Amino acid sequence: MxxxxxxxxxxxxxxxxxxxxxxxxxxxxxxxxxxxxxxxxxxxxxxxxxxxxxxxxxxxxxxxxxxxxxxxxxxxxxxxxxxxxxxxxxxxxxxxxxxxxxxxxxxxxxxxxxxxxxxxxxxxxxxxxxxxxxxxxxxxxxxxxxxxxxxxxxxxxxxxxxxxxxxxxxxxxxxxxxxxxxxxxxxxxxxxxxxxxxxxxxxxxxxxxxxxxxxxxxxxxxxxxxxxxxxxxxxxxxxxxxxxxADIKFKEMFLNHDQQELTLIKSPVGYYGRAIANPLSKQLEKGRVAPTYCVNCIKPCDFKVTPFCITEALIQAAKGNTTDGLIFSGITIPxxxxxxxxxxxxxxxxxxxx
Missing domain, CATH: 3.20.20.70 (Aldolase class I)
Structure with a gap:
């Protein structure tokens, strides 16, 4: 039709x-x-x-x-x-x-x-x-x-x-x-x-x-x-x-950054995503970052075993916490x-x- x-x-x-x-x-x-x-x-x-x-x-x-x-x-x-x-x-x-x-x-x-x-x-x-x-x-x-x-x-x-x-x-x-x-x-x-x-x-x-x-x-x-x-x-x-x-601090992460600072994160959604390397990504390379709360947001996620809470990480980033937040990015940063x-x-x- x-x-x-x-x-x-x-x-x-x-x-x-x-x-x-x-x-x-x-x-x-x-x-x-x-x-x-x-x-x-x-x-x-x-x-x-x-x-x-x-x-x-x-x-x-x-x-x-x-x-x-x-x-x-x-x-x-x-x-x-x-x-x-x-x-x-x-x-x-x-x-x-x-x-x-x-x-x-x-x-x-x-x-x-x-x-x-x-x-x-x-x-x-x-x-x-x-x-x-x-x-x-x-x-x-x-x-x-x-x-x-x-x-x-x-x-x-x-x-x-x-x-x-x-x-x-x-x-x-x-x-x-x-x-x-x-x-x-x-x-x-x-x-x-x-x-x-x-x-x-x-x-x-x-x-x-x-x-x-x-x-x-x-x-x-x-x-x-x-x-x-x-x-x-x-x-x-x-x-x-x-x-x-987004918060100004989030935006500033995309100023004066080169492509060598990108890493891959496996999301609780089940897909890999590219992100700017930061303390959170380095913690995840070593092991689990246990979530502090759950809002039941995505289907594949199990609060008890998920490697991290993507909602918590993305909210932190949007609010300008670039240490504990997840900062997704394409491969080419401006x-x-x-x-x-x-x-x-x-x-x-x-x-x-x-």
């Missing part, structure tokens, strides 16, 4: 998606600033309510309340431009309820990864929404699109391919990331195009592909588009910006020495690319 809704990617003035970064890194301020420049701003569904005084007592309610506030903030900042998305990890508990809350809050797009969102169309089908999975291989794209076709008679509105150079949770083995033996995101793009083409033909539509991971220069972005990508997803480049929602405005970053990345 082809889409008949009015909402399309044509509202984007530039082919740029701001990657979702939780906890508290990409909320309404950053998302709204990207939207104002004609891109797709993304609010992370990973604990947007972490600052709420009732968060520890009732994290779900705090998160839903904060989500609505951040959506309204982004809309106000954007002045009606761009598109607003949420990024939802498949691994979170109450996934369906969080996605429904985002729909109720009035977002335009649902982007979902950290696992395959096989059941997502059950929540979004026949809604005036754009829906996109995040994949890391042509095989994953085939599995996802085949499942949506078979079970829901629908397909994706677009796809995001996250390559091995991306930040956050990655769909690659640690040896691939450490030895750089994983395929380049543009290689994955080339393998994924014929998979997508099959469903484009079946549904008589275009399924744009956006690529993510290391897209930190105009030249890389242009190359990706020349090779068939509709556009790119960029996250790390937006951290050292004035509008980024070389800048001072904070910039989102508008400046987008100008450097996109130039006259349309």
């Amino acid at each position: 082809a889409r008949t809704f009015d909402l399309t990617l044509n509202k984007l003035e530039i082919p740029l998606i701001q990657g979702g970064m939780g906890v508290g890194i990409s909320l309404g301020s950053l998302a709204g600033a990207v939207m104002k420049e004609g891109g797709m701003g993304v609010i992370s569904l990973a604990h947007p309510g972490y600052r709420d005084p009732d968060f520890m007592k009732d994290p779900f309610s705090a998160n839903v309340k904060a989500l609505k506030e951040e959506v309204n903030k982004a809309r106000a900042i954007s002045e009606g431009k761009g598109l607003l998305a949420i990024n939802a990890m498949c691994a979170i508990n109450r996934y369906d309820e969080y996605v429904q809350a985002a729909i109720d809050a009035g977002v335009d797009v649902i982007i979902s990864g950290a696992g395959l969102p096989l059941s997502l169309p059950s929540l979004t089908k026949d809604r005036d929404l754009l829906v996109a999975p995040i994949v890391s291989s042509a095989k994953a794209a085939q599995l996802l699109l085949k499942s949506w076709d078979r079970h829901y008679n629908c397909t994706a509105d677009f796809i995001v391919i996250e390559g091995p150079d991306a930040g956050g949770h990655l769909g690659f083995k640690p040896e691939e990331l450490l030895e750089h033996s994983a395929k380049n995101v543009l290689d994955i793009l080339e393998e994924t195009k014929p998979v997508v083409r099959e469903y484009e033909e079946k549904y008589n539509c275009i399924i744009p592909i956006y690529v993510a991971g290391g897209m930190n220069t105009k030249e890389k972005i242009q190359e990706a588009i020349n090779k068939g990508a509709k556009g790119v997803q960029v996250a790390t480049s937006f951290i050292p910006t004035i509008e980024c929602d 070389t800048q020495t001072k904070l910039r405005y989102v508008k400046e970053v987008i100008h450097d990345l996109m130039g006259d690319i349309k």
Whole structure:
């Protein structure tokens, strides 16, 4: 069944998606600033309510309340431009309820990864929404699109391919990331195009592909588009910006840092992620860092044995505790020495690319 809704990617003035970064890194301020420049701003569904005084007592309610506030903030900042998305990890508990809350809050797009969102169309089908999975291989794209076709008679509105150079949770083995033996995101793009083409033909539509991971220069972005990508997803480049929602100390970790200071962390989610090396990462290399509380946030996590609490670590980081916090990062940290405005970053990345 082809889409008949009015909402399309044509509202984007530039082919740029701001990657979702939780906890508290990409909320309404950053998302709204990207939207104002004609891109797709993304609010992370990973604990947007972490600052709420009732968060520890009732994290779900705090998160839903904060989500609505951040959506309204982004809309106000954007002045009606761009598109607003949420990024939802498949691994979170109450996934369906969080996605429904985002729909109720009035977002335009649902982007979902950290696992395959096989059941997502059950929540979004026949809604005036754009829906996109995040994949890391042509095989994953085939599995996802085949499942949506078979079970829901629908397909994706677009796809995001996250390559091995991306930040956050990655769909690659640690040896691939450490030895750089994983395929380049543009290689994955080339393998994924014929998979997508099959469903484009079946549904008589275009399924744009956006690529993510290391897209930190105009030249890389242009190359990706020349090779068939509709556009790119960029996250790390937006951290050292004035509008980024994180604490100033978190942002400063992305100033004057070289790539040798990156390490891999195995998240309780079950995926490896790239992070800036700090005292927490060094502790985790030696053994377990026992959590002090649990808000029952992700499905695979067992409080009694988990190597660390990712919620606690990400909250600490967002609040500026760069010693005990987890600081996810893409492989390419910006070389800048001072904070910039989102508008400046987008100008450097996109130039006259349309």
